[in-house]
Amino acid sequence: MAGISIDLLLASLMVAATPILFAALGEMIVEKSGVLNLGVEGMMIVGAICGFATAVETGSPTLGFVGAALGGAGLSLVFAFLTQGLLSNQVATGLALTLFGLGFSALIGQGYVGIKPPATPSLDLGSLSDLPFVGRVLFSHDPLVYLGLAMTAAIWAFLRFTRAGLILRAVGESHDAAHALGYKVVRIRTAAILFGGAMAGVGGAYLSLVRVPQWTEGMTAGAGWIALALVVFGAWRPGRVALGAYLFGGITVLQLNLQAAGVAVPVALLSISPYLVTILVLVVMSSDRRRVAMNAPASLGRVFHAAA
Amino acid sequence: MTRPTLLTLEGLTKAYPGVVANDDVRFSIGEGEIHALLGENGAGKSTLVKMIYGLVKPDKGAMTLRGAPYAPDRPSAARQAGVAMVFQHFSLFEALDVAENIALGMENPPKRRDLAARIRDVSHDYGLPLDPSRLVGELSAGERQRVEIVRCLLQNPKLLIMDEPTSVLTPQEVEILFATLRKLAAEGTAILYISHKLDEIRALCDAATVLRRGRVVGDCIPRDTSARDMAELMVGSVLHVPERRAATPGDVALELRGLDLPAATPFGTSLRDVSLSVRTGAILGVGGVAGNGQDELLAVLSGETLAPPGTLFVDGDDIGALPPPARRHLGVLAAPEERLGHAAAPDMSLVENALLTGQVREGLAPRGLIDWGATRAFADRIIAAFDVRTPGNHVAARALSGGNLQKFVIGREILQSPRVLVVNQPTWGVDAAAAAAIRQALIDLAEGGAAVVVISQDLDELMELADDFAALNGGRLSAPRPTAGLTMDEIGLMMGGAHDMEVAHAAQ
Structure with missing residues (x-):
C-alpha cells in the first residue's frame, strides 16, 4: 500500500468523477421532466469525439467543450423528435441512440486515433493552489471540475426556487394535469432533453480531452450507464447525484491505485469492483420501494399524447 | 332574468373523427348566476367546458364575455379573462405541496411566503381549511378539491366552472361546498355547474341547460322542475328502475x-x-x-x-x-x-378478453391449448346477454364506449x-x-x-x-x-x- 499517496488519490478522484457527474446531472433534468433517455452512453461518446475533433482542429479546448455540448444536444434532438414528435417508445429509442452514437463516433473518429489534443489548462487559483495538501487536492484542477460542482448547486436551486423548475417538476409528475393547466408539455420536455444531451456531451469530452486524453473507439466504456444508475442512486436529487458520482469516481481511482500497488487481489475483481459496488448500493437504495417511488417523477417514461 | 349577461355561447360546434361532440350549442349565463349544465356521460359537457376554458378550439361558433368577443386559445388566456375551472380529474400534482400546486395554476403567483398567507386567508374566508405546505398526495379527495377551488378563488374569477364537483365528497362535504358556492354567487361570481345529480342541481342552481348527444335539448328552472322530468329530458326516454324481491340470505x-x-x-x-x-x-x-x-x-x-x-x-x-x-x-x-x-x-379483442378471466371456469383452454371456438361462443353469449353494442366480437376493447365495455366486463364475470x-x-x-x-x-x-x-x-x-x-x-x-x-x-x-x-x- 506504500505506493498510494492520499492527496494524489483524492485529486484524481475529482477528475474521475467529473464526466459522470455532468452526464448524470443532465439525465436527472431529463427524468425530472418525465422522460427516460437511455441514450446517455451514445450522447457521451458523440460528445467525446465532437469535442476532441473541434479542439484538435481549432486548437482550443474551450471551443472543444462547446462543440461537445452541441454534438450531444444534436444527437438528443433526434431522440426528442422521435419520442416527443412521433411518440415512439422511450426505452427502445434510447437504446437505439446509444448504438447509433457508438457507431457514429467511431466513423467520425477514424482520422483522430493517436493524436494528442491541446491541453486543458488548470484554473489559476493563485496562492490557494500552493496550500499544502488542500491545494493539491482541491485547488489545482481544470475549470470543468469546478463547473460540475457549480452546476450541481445551480440545478438544485433551479428545481427548488424557480418557477421554471417548478413547472419542469410538474410536467414530470403528471403531464395530463400540466396540459390541463395549459403548459406546453412537449416543448418543455424537448428543452430538458436538449439540456441533458449537452451535459452528456460535455461529460464525454472531459474523458477525451482531460481524463485520458486521446481518442479511442468506445472510450466511454459504460460511463453513460453508470450516470443513468447514479440518477436513481441519487433519488433525483442533485446533491446526492454528485455524492454518488464522487463515490464511484473514488472507487474507480482506488482500484487503479491498488492494481498499481500490486495488491494480491485478482485484477479482474478489482476492475469490476466499482460496478459491483454501484449495483450493491442501488439494490440497497431501491429496497425501500415507497421511498424510491416517492422521489421518482410519476410520469417517468410514459408517452404523452395530448387528448382533446 | 334581470341579471346582466356575463357569457354568451352562440352556435358552438366541435366535431371529432366519427362523432360530433357539440352541435350548435347556444345559451347564456348571467352575472352571479349558478347555471347547471346537465347531461349523460358522452353528451358533450366536457368538450363544451374545454372550449370555454381554452383547451379545445371550436370548429364553428363564437363566445362573448361581458359583451366583448371571447376566444381563448389556451387556458392562461381564459384565466386572464376571468374564467377559472375546477377539474374533475387530472389537474393536481401528488408529489408537490399545496402551495406549489396553486402556484402552477396562477398566471403571476406571488412569492411563496405571500402566497401561503393568501391561501390561508382565502381558505379561512370560505371555510375551506388548507395547510399550504402539505403534499397533495397525502390529502383526501375532498381536501384536494379545496386546493383546486382555492386556486381558482385566488384569481377572483368572474366565471367559475365546476366539473362534477360532488362525485368525490361525502354528503356533509357537499352541503359545505354548496354554502361556499352560494356565498360566491352572492358576491357576483357566476358558476357553471356540471353534474348529472338532479337533486343537487334542484337544490343549488338558478337555471339549467340540458345537453343530449352534443345538442341543447332543453332548458329549465331546476327549482320548478321535477327530477324525473329532468332525467327524461337528459336520457330522452322513460327510465326503467331495477326491481328487487326480498331474498332469504343463506350461509x-x-x-x-x-x-x-x-x-x-x-x-x-x-x-x-x-x-x-x-x-x-x-x-x-x-x-x-x-x-x-x-x-x-x-x-x-x-x-x-x-x-x-x-x-x-x-x-x-x-x-x-x-x-x-x-x-x-x-x-x-x-x-x-x-x-x-x-x-x-x-x-x-373481446374474444381474447373473454378468455382472460373466463378461461378457468369456462374451460376455454383445456390441456393448455386455447379452444377458440368455445371462447368465441362465450364472448358472443356475453355480448348477447348484456346488450353490448359492438360491430362484432373481433373488435378491440379500447374501441368500445365506456358503457358498452362496462357491460362486457361485468357480464363476463356474471x-x-x-x-x-x-x-x-x-x-x-x-x-x-x-x-x-x-x-x-x-x-x-x-x-x-x-x-x-x-x-x-x-x-x-x-x-x-x-x-x-x-x-x-x-x-x-x-x-x-x-x-x-x-x-x-x-x-x-x-x-x-x-x-x-x-x-x-x-x-x-
Whole structure:
C-alpha cells in the first residue's frame, strides 16, 4: 500500500468523477421532466469525439467543450423528435441512440486515433493552489471540475426556487394535469432533453480531452450507464447525484491505485469492483420501494399524447 | 332574468373523427348566476367546458364575455379573462405541496411566503381549511378539491366552472361546498355547474341547460322542475328502475376477519382491521370517498394482493394465499373499477378478453391449448346477454364506449356464475339505461344464490342495490348496517362526516 499517496488519490478522484457527474446531472433534468433517455452512453461518446475533433482542429479546448455540448444536444434532438414528435417508445429509442452514437463516433473518429489534443489548462487559483495538501487536492484542477460542482448547486436551486423548475417538476409528475393547466408539455420536455444531451456531451469530452486524453473507439466504456444508475442512486436529487458520482469516481481511482500497488487481489475483481459496488448500493437504495417511488417523477417514461 | 349577461355561447360546434361532440350549442349565463349544465356521460359537457376554458378550439361558433368577443386559445388566456375551472380529474400534482400546486395554476403567483398567507386567508374566508405546505398526495379527495377551488378563488374569477364537483365528497362535504358556492354567487361570481345529480342541481342552481348527444335539448328552472322530468329530458326516454324481491340470505360465503394490509405505493391506502361477511343471496354495499381503500379492498378479495393467513375465508376455507386463477376456480370473481388496462386489455379483442378471466371456469383452454371456438361462443353469449353494442366480437376493447365495455366486463364475470362476485364502481361513466341493466343483473345474480360485494361512490346506487351498507374511511371499514331505513346523514357520518371542513363563515 506504500505506493498510494492520499492527496494524489483524492485529486484524481475529482477528475474521475467529473464526466459522470455532468452526464448524470443532465439525465436527472431529463427524468425530472418525465422522460427516460437511455441514450446517455451514445450522447457521451458523440460528445467525446465532437469535442476532441473541434479542439484538435481549432486548437482550443474551450471551443472543444462547446462543440461537445452541441454534438450531444444534436444527437438528443433526434431522440426528442422521435419520442416527443412521433411518440415512439422511450426505452427502445434510447437504446437505439446509444448504438447509433457508438457507431457514429467511431466513423467520425477514424482520422483522430493517436493524436494528442491541446491541453486543458488548470484554473489559476493563485496562492490557494500552493496550500499544502488542500491545494493539491482541491485547488489545482481544470475549470470543468469546478463547473460540475457549480452546476450541481445551480440545478438544485433551479428545481427548488424557480418557477421554471417548478413547472419542469410538474410536467414530470403528471403531464395530463400540466396540459390541463395549459403548459406546453412537449416543448418543455424537448428543452430538458436538449439540456441533458449537452451535459452528456460535455461529460464525454472531459474523458477525451482531460481524463485520458486521446481518442479511442468506445472510450466511454459504460460511463453513460453508470450516470443513468447514479440518477436513481441519487433519488433525483442533485446533491446526492454528485455524492454518488464522487463515490464511484473514488472507487474507480482506488482500484487503479491498488492494481498499481500490486495488491494480491485478482485484477479482474478489482476492475469490476466499482460496478459491483454501484449495483450493491442501488439494490440497497431501491429496497425501500415507497421511498424510491416517492422521489421518482410519476410520469417517468410514459408517452404523452395530448387528448382533446 | 334581470341579471346582466356575463357569457354568451352562440352556435358552438366541435366535431371529432366519427362523432360530433357539440352541435350548435347556444345559451347564456348571467352575472352571479349558478347555471347547471346537465347531461349523460358522452353528451358533450366536457368538450363544451374545454372550449370555454381554452383547451379545445371550436370548429364553428363564437363566445362573448361581458359583451366583448371571447376566444381563448389556451387556458392562461381564459384565466386572464376571468374564467377559472375546477377539474374533475387530472389537474393536481401528488408529489408537490399545496402551495406549489396553486402556484402552477396562477398566471403571476406571488412569492411563496405571500402566497401561503393568501391561501390561508382565502381558505379561512370560505371555510375551506388548507395547510399550504402539505403534499397533495397525502390529502383526501375532498381536501384536494379545496386546493383546486382555492386556486381558482385566488384569481377572483368572474366565471367559475365546476366539473362534477360532488362525485368525490361525502354528503356533509357537499352541503359545505354548496354554502361556499352560494356565498360566491352572492358576491357576483357566476358558476357553471356540471353534474348529472338532479337533486343537487334542484337544490343549488338558478337555471339549467340540458345537453343530449352534443345538442341543447332543453332548458329549465331546476327549482320548478321535477327530477324525473329532468332525467327524461337528459336520457330522452322513460327510465326503467331495477326491481328487487326480498331474498332469504343463506350461509356466510365470504368473510374477512381483522385484515391489516400496509399500502404498497406511496399514496396508496393501508387497510386497517377490516372485517366483513356476506351471505349467499345478499349484496353488501361498500361506500366511501374515492381513495379510502376501495382499490386495495378489491385487490385483496380478487387475489391481486395476497391476504395474511387467517383473515380471508370463502365458505370457511382460508383462501388468503391463493392467486386469482385459483380463486376463480373456487368461484371468487372480481371486476375492478378501471376498465381499460385493469378489467380489460385495451388492444385485445373481446374474444381474447373473454378468455382472460373466463378461461378457468369456462374451460376455454383445456390441456393448455386455447379452444377458440368455445371462447368465441362465450364472448358472443356475453355480448348477447348484456346488450353490448359492438360491430362484432373481433373488435378491440379500447374501441368500445365506456358503457358498452362496462357491460362486457361485468357480464363476463356474471355469466361465469360466480359464488362470490366483487365489483368496484360497476356503473361509473355508464348511461342511465345501461346502468339500470347492470344493476338488475347484479340483483338477479344475488337472487340466484351468489354473495355480491358492490364497491361504489354512488350512494343512490348502493341504496338501490344493497342489503347492507358499510363505508370505507381511511382504510377502515365501518360496521355494516341494513340499508333499509338508513338516512343520508347517517351514511355521511359513516363515510367520515365532513372531515375537518367548516361551513363558510358568512353562511353560518
